[in-house]
């Protein structure tokens with residue numbers, strides 16, 4: 001039977017809740033992505049243009065935020081689902097570093113987010129760019145912003161997982 005791994009980064013718990021529901025619905029394994037240097041609440045204050053998350057997202061366009069090396073081996077899975085908050089329209093730079101770090105060749109990759117209202121469009125382009133930068137041959141699915149059990153069900157039904 002095909003195996004699915006749900007990976008997520010969640011700074012304040014919202015994405016974690018959705019990731020857990022997805023893992024339950026798919027009977028998948030689940031693991032959190034951890035930055036080497038955790039974000040403090042000051043780092044996350046988007047009202048201040050000098051704070052860490054704002055600088056990383058808005059000024060460091062090809063930036064990467066190092067990932068703690070404790071992720072499961074993707075070799076054991078067919079489908080990789082990655083969840084993240086949207087920060088300044090796109091995934092935290094930690095997500096690009098995660099994609100760099102995992103060998104995703106041959107996998108089905110599906111990504112989702114939670115947000116305060118932003119749609120998934122710019123995040124989808126950002127993920128596609130990171131996949132291309134890594135020259136991965138993989139099946140990238142259409143991502144979505146998810147905020148309810150019904151939205152999760154609709155998104156999962158739209159995916160072509162192995």
Ligand SMILES: Cc1cc2nc3c(=O)[nH]c(=O)nc-3n(C[C@H](O)[C@H](O)[C@H](O)COP(=O)(O)O)c2cc1C
Pocket residue numbers: 009010011012013014015016044045046053054084085086087088089090114115116117118
């Ligand atoms: C630094 C920062 C930037 C954000 N930028 C956006 C944004 O551009 N659009 C949006 O809809 N929400 C934005 N948000 C809100 C988060 O996407 C939203 O609260 C998300 O659900 C948080 O997920 P988490 O609890 O898993 O970290 C931002 C939050 C932070 C901390």
